[in-house]
Amino acid sequence: MLASKMYCPTLREIPAGAEVVSHQYMLKAGMIRKNSSGVYTLLPMGWRVVKKIEAIIREEMENAGAQELMMPIVQPAEIWRESGRWDVYGEEMFKLKDRHGNEYCLAPTHEELITTLVRNELRSYKQLPVNLYQIQNKYRDEIRPRFGLMRGREFIMEDGYSFDADEEGLKKNYELMYNAYVRVFDRCGLDYRPVQADSGQIGGSRTHEFMALAASGEADVVHCTKCDFAANVEKVEPHALEIADEEMAEMALIETRDCKTIEDLHKLMNMPAEKTLKSVAFNVDGKLVLCVVRGDHEVNDVAVQKFVGGMNIEAADEELLRANGLVPGYMSPIGSEKRDKEKFIIIVDKTAMQVKNGVTGANKDGYHYKNVNPVRDFKNVRIETIRLINADDVCPVCGAPIKIVQGIEVGQVFELGTKYSKALGATFLDKNGKAQPFVMGCYGIGVTRTMAAAIEQSHDENGIIWPVSIAPYEVDIVPINEDAAMMAIAGEIYARLRGANIDTMLDDRKERAGVKFNDADLIGYPLRITIGKKTLQEGTIEIKVRKTGQVVTVLKEETVSQCQALLSKLR
Ligand code: ATP
Ligand code: MG
Numbered sequence: 119m120l121a122s123k124m125y126c127p128t129l130r131e132i133p134a135g136a137e138v139v140s141h142q143y144m145l146k147a148g149m150i151r152k153n154s155s156g157v158y159t160l161l162p163m164g165w166r167v168v169k170k171i172e173a174i175i176r177e178e179m180e181n182a183g184a185q186e187l188m189m190p191i192v193q194p195a196e197i198w199r200e201s202g203r204w205d206v207y208g209e210e211m212f213k214l215k216d217r218h219g220n221e222y223c224l225a226p227t228h229e230e231l232i233t234t235l236v237r238n239e240l241r242s243y244k245q246l247p248v249n250l251y252q253i254q255n256k257y258r259d260e261i262r263p264r265f266g267l268m269r270g271r272e273f274i275m276e277d278g279y280s281f282d283a284d285e286e287g288l289k290k291n292y293e294l295m296y297n298a299y300v301r302v303f304d305r306c307g308l309d310y311r312p313v314q315a316d317s318g319q320i321g322g323s324r325t326h327e328f329m330a331l332a333a334s335g336e337a338d339v340v341h342c343t344k345c346d347f348a349a350n351v352e353k354v355e356p357h358a359l360e361i362a363d364e365e366m367a368e369m370a371l372i373e374t375r376d377c378k379t380i381e382d383l384h385k386l387m388n389m390p391a392e393k394t395l396k397s398v399a400f401n402v403d404g405k406l407v408l409c410v411v412r413g414d415h416e417v418n419d420v421a422v423q424k425f426v427g428g429m430n431i432e433a434a435d436e437e438l439l440r441a442n443g444l445v446p447g448y449m450s451p452i453g454s455e456k457r458d459k460e461k462f463i464i465i466v467d468k469t470a471m472q473v474k475n476g477v478t479g480a481n482k483d484g485y486h487y488k489n490v491n492p493v494r495d496f497k498n499v500r501i502e503t504i505r506l507i508n509a510d511d512v513c514p515v516c517g518a519p520i521k522i523v524q525g526i527e528v529g530q531v532f533e534l535g536t537k538y539s540k541a542l543g544a545t546f547l548d549k550n551g552k553a554q555p556f557v558m559g560c561y562g563i564g565v566t567r568t569m570a571a572a573i574e575q576s577h578d579e580n581g582i583i584w585p586v587s588i589a590p591y592e593v594d595i596v597p598i599n600e601d602a603a604m605m606a607i608a609g610e611i612y613a614r615l616r617g618a619n620i621d622t623m624l625d626d627r628k629e630r631a632g633v634k635f636n637d638a639d640l641i642g643y644p645l646r647i648t649i650g651k652k653t654l655q656e657g658t659i660e661i662k663v664r665k666t667g668q669v670v671t672v673l674k675e676e677t678v679s680q681c682q683a684l685l686s687k688l689r
Contacts, residue, residue, distance in 0.1 A: 141266030156263025156271030307585025329525030582642030
């Protein structure tokens with residue numbers, strides 16, 4: 119490609135509002151442009167990266183025996199009602215009507231469509247297993263679209279679905295897909311970890327998330343420093359902690375005006391956080407769920423939802439709290455003994471339950487109770503582990519110290535089982551001629567998110583440092599001026615590199631060398647070739663490796679072999 123012809127509008131400044139590096143550099147390097155919140159155009163330079171990631175995915179999917187197809191994005195409400203997810207998805211689903219008033223959605227995922235597809239076509243166990251995938255846009259009206267391509271409302275996903283006759287078949291396909299995803303992310307040059315995860319509202323049993331490790335990641339990943347245990351923190355049930363026993367003192371009301379946060383309370387009472395009891399309230403499908411953990415712990419809302427069931431979990435608003443006699447800022451289970459337990463559930467974390475002579479809200483403006491002993495003072499409550507694991511905990515498998523790091527979820531694999539085949543009546547005839555629901559798995563990679571994750575992991579103050587496998591171009595040739603002889607050599611080298619199947623850019627723009635060098639660093643080509651005076655005088659060129667800064671001077675005749683050698687070292 120000739121830079122003079124490329125539609126790649128680089129910017130001098132980072133546009134305001136771009137918070138993370140990948141978003142900043144993709145805008146600055148002319149790879150994406152925002153259209154509306156969470157919706158972007160992929161410009162030619164960015165689109166090349168997407169295409170390279172997709173090519174890797176396609177190769178690995180085909181190697182694993184999956185077949186590509188293309189399903190509709192616009193889907194009738196009926197199939198979503200049949201599976202029960204029309205309402206579950208709620209606000210996150212883009213819904214629309216046609217001219218006849220029929221309801222549709224823009225697909226956030228494709229379990230429903232693919233299951234209704236095969237239910238009319240796959241009839242016998244002899245036709246199984248079947249493993250299908252596609253790569254296309256997905257639509258999710260995220261509450262907080264942000265970080266550019268990382269959390270978009272329109273984004274590109276590879277999504278795959280497997281159909282088996284039994285659990286054993288599913289296990290095989292799951293492992294095939296898991297391993298294919300390992301190869302995809304290896305080949306994309308990511309530093310990642312597959313971690314155990316929670317299947318959430320999609321349902322099913324075993325699931326792993328592929329987490330690209332990066333400080334900007336929105337997920338917390340816990341891993342052991344000794345064994346190979348690694349999981350999304352939401353999935354982990356931390357060990358119960360031992361708390362020293364104490365004689366229970368008499369509970370008493372204390373005035374704690376202007377003391378609405380747990381930190382204020384610690385200061386006022388001069389008391390360690392583990393002696394306080396924090397109450398967090400959720401609205402789960404209209405039910406009030408009050409959760410109590412120790413002041414130094416956080417509530418795991420995924421665990422809460424697992425215990426309560428229900429589809430939507432969100433913070434309870436003040437109206438719901440007051441209607442149930444709870445006073446924001448001063449909440450606790452005390453005083454709610456006579457509630458309707460169907461509509462108002464109280465769950466106390468196991469460790470919080472052991473607190474002795476602690477402090478908690480009195481459900482009265484400006485007051486707390488001291489000497490609270492949940493074992494004695496909390497009535498009619500459910501006791502479960504609902505706290506998140508934290509860095510002070512130990513590995514739930516081997517007891518060694520753990521670490522918690524941030525990750526970007528770039529992919530996930532699920533053993534779905536029969537949830538969708540049963541709901542949608544998708545069956546086949548088994549060996550005995552009996553109708554059985556398909557045993558399904560589903561698998562997804564965030565293609566555009568993977569692109570963003572690669573930048574989060576690989577950049578410096580000058581710009582992106584692409585892994586060779588997904589770089590828009592592998593080599594950028596920069597003649598330092600428009601001298602005819604220099605341009606002729608540049609053109610020759612360009613032709614030879616392309617002849618050797620190396621993706622090459624020739625920066626033939628009428629710009630100063632400095633501008634071209636800056637753009638080369640910003641866009642992040644793995645290798646940059648400089649053609650300058652020495653090329654004319656001595657017949658040599660310079661190759662600069664973006665990642666290491668290393669510069670090698672070689673005879674221009676050796677350009678191709680030297681580039682091949684350097685690129686293969688970088689792979
Ligand atoms: P998240 O928890 O980050 O919202 P998810 O678990 O809902 O993601 P999945 O349904 O597992 O997402 O979708 C498969 C993959 O699609 C994810 O692993 C992620 O890489 C990608 N993905 C999901 N939502 C988005 C989004 N809003 N923007 C970009 N990529 C996304
Ligand atoms: Mg996921």
